[in-house]
Amino acid sequence: MSEEQIKNSRTEHSRSLERQFNERIERDEKIEPKDWMPEKYRKTHIRQISQHAHSEIVGMLPEGNWITRAPSLRRKVALLAKVQDEAGHGLYLYSACETLGISRDELYEQLHTGKAKYSSIFNYPALTWADMGAIGWLVDGAAIINQVPLCNTSYGPYARAMIRVCKEESFHQRQGFEIMLKLANGTQEQKEMAQDALNRWWWPSLMMLGPTDDKSVHTEQSMKWKLKRKTNDELRQQFIDQTVPQADVLGLTIPDPDLKWNEERKSYDFGKIDWDEFWQVVKGHGPMNKERMKARVGAWERGEWVRDAAMAHAEKKQARKEKQAV
Amino acid sequence: MKNWPLWEIFVRSKNGLEHRHFGSLHAADSDMALENARDVYTRRNEGVSIWVVESKHITASNPENNGELFEPAQDKVYRHPTFYDVPDEVKHM
Numbered sequence: 001m002s003e004e005q006i007k008n009s010r011t012e013h014s015r016s017l018e019r020q021f022n023e024r025i026e027r028d029e030k031i032e033p034k035d036w037m038p039e040k041y042r043k044t045h046i047r048q049i050s051q052h053a054h055s056e057i058v059g060m061l062p063e064g065n066w067i068t069r070a071p072s073l074r075r076k077v078a079l080l081a082k083v084q085d086e087a088g089h090g091l092y093l094y095s096a097c098e099t100l101g102i103s104r105d106e107l108y109e110q111l112h113t114g115k116a117k118y119s120s121i122f123n124y125p126a127l128t129w130a131d132m133g134a135i136g137w138l139v140d141g142a143a144i145i146n147q148v149p150l151c152n153t154s155y156g157p158y159a160r161a162m163i164r165v166c167k168e169e170s171f172h173q174r175q176g177f178e179i180m181l182k183l184a185n186g187t188q189e190q191k192e193m194a195q196d197a198l199n200r201w202w203w204p205s206l207m208m209l210g211p212t213d214d215k216s217v218h219t220e221q222s223m224k225w226k227l228k229r230k231t232n233d234e235l236r237q238q239f240i241d242q243t244v245p246q247a248d249v250l251g252l253t254i255p256d257p258d259l260k261w262n263e264e265r266k267s268y269d270f271g272k273i274d275w276d277e278f279w280q281v282v283k284g285h286g287p288m289n290k291e292r293m294k295a296r297v298g299a300w301e302r303g304e305w306v307r308d309a310a311m312a313h314a315e316k317k318q319a320r321k322e323k324q325a326v
Numbered sequence: 327m328k329n330w331p332l333w334e335i336f337v338r339s340k341n342g343l344e345h346r347h348f349g350s351l352h353a354a355d356s357d358m359a360l361e362n363a364r365d366v367y368t369r370r371n372e373g374v375s376i377w378v379v380e381s382k383h384i385t386a387s388n389p390e391n392n393g394e395l396f397e398p399a400q401d402k403v404y405r406h407p408t409f410y411d412v413p414d415e416v417k418h419m
Binding site for chain 2: 032034035036084085087088091092095098103104105160161164168307308310311313314317318
């Protein structure tokens with residue numbers, strides 16, 4: 001075969017692999033780590049899964065902030081359990097991401113240098129106890145809307161991780177709602193605190209579902225790969241439609257004067273989202289971006305000697321075991 | 327600095343059932359892997375037994391060779407009960 005022929009047969013081969021791959025996605029078959037996949041599919045998944053994992057890890061910080069100050073033991077144990085779950089979710093997701101051929105340490109490196117993003121929401125401060133309620137109710141609520149369709153996504157390890165995550169998220173959302181309910185039915189001061197938290201977390205929660213469809217660069221490809229089943233705008237509408245009645249139950253007001261039931265669409269119309277603020281936060285200029293990264297990188301650097309000690313001890317134990325076996 | 331190795335976690339959820347692959351995690355040694363697996367994968371009564379195996383000890387089959395690897399099962403139809411003729415009068419067998 002001439003060089004030209006070899007080249008042609010190679011392109012033909014990779015085209016046929018790509019065709020088979022697309023057909024598998026079409027048939028709703030799961031793609032597994034050892035299967036052939038287009039490089040772009042691999043890269044997109046590394047980006048999305050790691051971003052998701054990073055969000056779980058950074059997401060522990062705003063809530064961790066209130067563990068020592070939780071108002072009752074019941075609230076404290078629930079918050080502790082929730083933060084523990086989040087560490088677990090981060091772990092499931094990092095593991096899923098590693099099956100795509102990238103190491104945990106590379107992923108951390110990307111987070112710590114700002115190369116990889118995490119959810120914009122965690123760059124807002126948790127100022128009062130009511131924020132623990134608003135985060136559970138709204139932030140985890142928005143996360144569930146995003147994550148439930150992912151239980152069905154085409155990449156097997158990601159889909160399986162999401163099934164575990166989704167099972168645990170509903171506990172998070174309900175504990176948050178219960179905090180809000182208690183405050184909303186409490187003293188005037190408690191009710192005001194709940195309303196204030198809703199005012200501050202409402203818009204950032206809507207932004208969590210990503211830029212509008214016309215501005216979302218990854219949507220089209222992600223829909224084709226079934227990495228996304230619904231567009232950002234569809235998910236946002238779904239979130240609003242299901243959350244507004246919950247605010248009514250609480251007797252709290254959504255901070256949007258343009259929010260109105262649309263009888264024709266059987267859905268809520270809502271006001272304009274401040275996308276400038278969103279992009280500011282995403283680019284690292286939100287209220288807490290610097291502090292979050294400082295806490296995370298600081299923990300990593302100060303923990304280095306502990307990780308080294310554990311490894312040295314494990315090697316010593318292993319060596320001793322081998323010596324005894326001889 | 328050395329990175330902690332990767333471990334694969336298998337959990338048996340009930341007596342009598344098999345161990346199933348639950349996920350993976352990084353740990354310095356098998357004891358730490360076991361402790362972390364308990365915390366991460368069995369927080370809600372998911373299991374009664376845990377196995378941890380360092381990932382490097384697992385060899386997986388290659389999907390590209392699926393043809394050769396699983397072919398014999400296809401042409402040995404006589405391994406399946408439906409290969410054998412049984413009169414209709416025999417209801418359950």
